[in-house]
Amino acid sequence: MNPIEGHLPLRSPLHDILAPTSIAVVGASADPTKRGYKAMVGLIKDGYRGEIYPVNPKADMILGVKAWPSVADIPGNPALALICTPAATIPGLIGECGRHGIKGAVILASGFGEVGDAGARLDQAMMAEARAHGVRIIGPNTSGVFNLHHRLNLLALDNVKPGNIGIVSQSGNMLLSLALEAQHNGQVGFSTYIGPGNQSDIGFNDYLRYLGEDEHTRVATLYVEGFRDGRKFLQVARDVTAMKPVVVYKSGSTEQGQKAASSHTGALAGSYQMTVDLLRQSGVSVVQYSDEILPVAEGLGLLQKACGKRVAVIADGGGQATIASDRLAETGLTLAELSDETRAKLREILFPQASTANPVDVAGTSDANPSLLATCMEIVASDDNVDSVFLVGMFGGYSLRFAESLLGDEMRGAEAMVDLSHSTSKPLVVYSLYAPVKPPALRRLHEAGLPVYTSIEHAVRVLAALGERGEYLAQCAVLKPEKQTQATENGRTLLRQAQAQGRDLLEFEAKTLLAEHGIRVPVERVVRRVDELGEIAREFGAQPLAMKVVSKDILHKSEAGGVKLNLVGEAALRGGFDQIMASARVYDANADIEGVLVTPMAEKGLEVIIGMMRDPIFGPVLMFGLGGVFVEILEDVAFRAIPLSHHDAAAMVEQIKAKKLFEGVRGASAINKGALVELLLSVSRIVEAYPHIAELDMNPVIAYSDGYAVVDARIIVEEPQ
Structure with a gap:
């Protein structure tokens, strides 16, 4: 499904x-x-x-x-x-x-x-x-x-x-x-x-x-x-x-x-x-x-799909081969690694100075016999490492550029390309700088259903679309139904109470609901009176603690001065409590303040955000990206409609432009991307189980090599109808 x-x-x-x-x-x-x-x-x-x-x-x-x-x-x-x-x-x-x-x-x-x-x-x-x-x-x-x-x-x-x-x-x-x-x-x-x-x-x-x-x-x-x-x-x-x-x-x-x-x-x-x-x-x-x-x-109408994104480029000019390589890389395509057997076959027919690495540069070999380009296409198309073949250069214009006597060779080359298109399932895409004048060899390719483009950029975009479609169809073919989750009675109660009181879930309530469905949340305590802080200090000992205001009226706690970090010992906790309360009153004198949330400081790691909203056009949508205070500045995020498949969740993680950070930089350990994928799937299932969740924000989630820590969470409740 x-x-x-x-x-x-x-x-x-x-x-x-x-x-x-x-x-x-x-x-x-x-x-x-x-x-x-x-x-x-x-x-x-x-x-x-x-x-x-x-x-x-x-x-x-x-x-x-x-x-x-x-x-x-x-x-x-x-x-x-x-x-x-x-x-x-x-x-x-x-x-x-x-x-x-x-x-x-x-x-x-x-x-x-x-x-x-x-x-x-x-x-x-x-x-x-x-x-x-x-x-x-x-x-x-x-x-x-x-x-x-x-x-x-x-x-x-x-x-x-x-x-x-x-x-x-x-x-x-x-x-x-x-x-x-x-x-x-x-x-x-x-x-x-x-x-x-x-x-x-x-x-x-x-x-x-x-x-x-x-x-x-x-x-x-x-x-x-x-x-x-x-x-x-x-x-x-x-x-x-x-x-x-x-x-x-x-x-x-x-x-x-x-x-x-x-x-x-x-x-x-x-x-x-x-x-x-x-x-x-x-x-x-x-x-x-x-x-x-x-x-x-x-291009899609004619060729439908490619099995993957590995492209073999054949060119009769180094400059355009370089341009093609640049554009392929920019669109997420890769230059296929040609096999030793393929390169040996190319060397047999090309000048010694020709390059048989991908991109293949024939280096003048085709000047006297343009049909040789079709032979090169046939050789690379038979390579199992190749998903698509891209011919770049002046094919179709040899008889115009050099000698009319080359027209016969070009037409024979065109017929060989047409025959190849019938014998292979791999897309053959042609860019020719002579395409605007529509010479006979290119007209023959067009008539036979081989696309010919006047722009390298357009041709590459077609190749990208073919590769994307092939990969999409392949993953659909093996798609397995994702397991579903059922709402718990405690989770439903939390949402009903918030709806009845006309508010959203408080942070500790949101984390309680997440924990109900297997999402790991930190140990935390809600403190409503300053005289409770001595017991909190004894419970957590010498480890540094974070303290955050708990109020239905204060959404962005940092802006209200409602967050204190690295508090150690009872005296520090009391001071943090007093400062948070004073700042919160200045921020909103009428705010209903329930108390403060105390939890151990999370270890440093990579901050990401996971969020959901019910879009008025597309319904429930999940977001993933770099988190913390920079999320709205950098906007390095990915979206998917809920419910997610495992492939969707994995693709979200891989889509982030800054994904190199996930591999670890400057001595940092690589994060556990699999744990993030499972977290995304868990959130997707929670949203399905609780239709009264209007929005959900987990920002930041700190990703580690062995898992993650949900530092902050907020759940906005749908207003009762």
Whole structure:
């Protein structure tokens, strides 16, 4: 079972809507400036095979097609209506469509929830009609849809080639940009496009599910500004990515997810990084730059995956080989260690000055015979240490650069590469500086389904996406269900009492709940009166102690002067007690102070933070990173949606940029990463067992070579409903 459970239900109802056998165009027009005109042109020009029913009370014919005065007058029963009329008309038209049996409506008009209260009321009226009559809404405020394999082009885009890339984009201009880029590429085509608009009804998770089922779509590509139901999207994404690649470009972070929060975790959650981490946890390939969207979608659509991240580079120039190596390292890929047998085979065909280490530099050997590059690719592809092969240089341009007589050799090389792509499961990716001029050898590769890129950076990003997808699918194949934990009666009582009193758990209560589920917490005592300190001093002896204020009204104890360290003996404890009480009263004269918490000082180690919050978009999310006072400054953290798998927890620890500190520096011992992984899993299980935990902060947790110490813990309780 996947850590976030979710299985695609029965066939999506969007198939009937997005591949309709007939369509009504409400607001169809003969005016070229109107969307109702452009939609009619798109349908007619692309040869839509179904019946078209223009609806316009002022026209008998529109572009040679008989028009009807109203939806009710249409003689047929179309599955879809494109509504091109103003916002105020929409609720009534949705009711009319529903009564006529139309099951889906694409609403272009703006002026709904995005413009304020009046628009929100209009949106509510529209959705009331839609629910009453069983009409599904695409939009409103959508740029439109197309389904090129069914010749349904409601955007009237010219020269858009049918293909296997499905797109959902909250930006119509982004779709236009991708379409123009595809035209320039010449080989990339699209299956379905949907502009989700305001997502008043149908959301990203519904569209992703449809693309996952669509036989014409090999890769789903999404431009996302904000999710409506991120938790559901992650569930659907896990199912779809098991079948086909999903590429997402996320612009910024959701406004709802950026709410102010009272804990370190809350302050960092809702970030762009959190969204990216959660998407990748579900197998999504996230691209950072908009110009990577189409190259990565094309590469994944054609090649699907690599078994790992070990890349063999073959180059006909040292400079570009170095650039490729740099970019590979930056994206987490590695240069494959070629076997002795592979290097011996390369030496047999290359000049003596050629480098047979990875990257392989042919050093001029290919100048007189470019097809030799294909031979090199075949040799390294047969190496078990290689997961992908990357050809870098001027292949395709030898006949342009040196002599026309080399064209035959280049074409033979291209055919050999095509044959190799059919005989190996390892991705073959080509960067050529001649790609922009599209010489014959490169056109042959493109036609055969081998991606050719004009940018080393784009090619490397594709290789990274292929490797990430392969590793994700491999770990899913061996994923085991994680054990669950049950809430204890004592734990439930602590939360019920805090809820009844309108407060959060105090630090010692939070640690008590953690200890209930096997998390190691230090010995500590709550002191409410100064005369109790003598007994505390005798109990702990000469070891240095820490003292912290206990108050439901003081969250950040250090800021309030509520922490004293390295206290030894009764006199020091009494002095610390008095100073804490005085400082706390200055900080908040009305604070309800329960006393102080006394515990032995933790030994020095590496401070980390573990936290959880219930994000309004994605639900419960766990965070891990460097801890202490620098957590919000450095923001070196990783996020995963709860529940976690063992792989998720281990990946969080490895994701931290400062993870070299975990290995020990300047004589320090390496920390026990396995203990941190188990701690993360324990916290994940606790959050599942106690749904009333709204936020949880353990900061710092001090990591050691033999375990960890939970120095501070806070649990914020969900307000009673």
